[in-house]
């Protein structure tokens with residue numbers, strides 16, 4: 001069996017989510033560059049792998065997948081005995097809690113944090129006009145979400161309980177941009193429990209490696 005393939009640049013948040021999971025699971029992978037600025041993600045060949053024309057796309061032999069969170073679940077299911085064995089939670093309730101907080105990331109944390117990253121990082125780099133009202137609105141929404149997180153993280157070490165899981169891992173890409181590339185990192189770091197959690201999850205060897213890979217220019 002050859003190594004699995006990930007298509008896309010590591011600086012993409014969704015690509016880096018999959019890379020973090022592969023590194024936690026100690027699964028060998030090949031990273032294949034897709035140049036977004038040249039529109040390679042909209043090419044007919046790439047659309048066969050990812051019909052929405054977005055990165056990442058993922059291949060394991062004849063299996064092709066898209067959607068970063070679904071890819072992470074597949075990797076954990078396919079390699080149960082390898083690397084970090086707690087990412088999906090254990091038992092019916094443990095797994096449900098991981099799923100619950102992965103959904104919270106996708107449905108509650110991702111929309112305002114992505115919007116903020118777009119306004120504060122990508123729009124300026126693409127010389128697009130920023131929208132102060134959108135910034136204010138996203139920031140207010142994100143603060144409310146993180147107030148909930150701060151209460152949860154006052155009760156347990158990680159979102160789904162005592163173990164680091166896909167729930168925590170899924171937050172790393174957007175949180176990393178907010179803390180390292182904007183002046184709004186304090187939205188996370190000033191909250192007592194969220195700040196403690198961020199420090200712990202962002203210094204894991206797997207994420208430090210992804211952060212290094214993300215420094216590579218957009219391929």
Ligand SMILES: N[C@@H](CCC(=O)N[C@@H](CS)C(=O)NCC(=O)O)C(=O)O
Pocket residue numbers: 012013014015036041053054055056066067068069
């Ligand atoms: N929900 C998707 C989101 C994928 C996504 O939005 N990818 C972005 C990069 S982070 C992309 O391909 N943007 C280019 C485009 O949409 O044209 C996932 O998690 O895989």
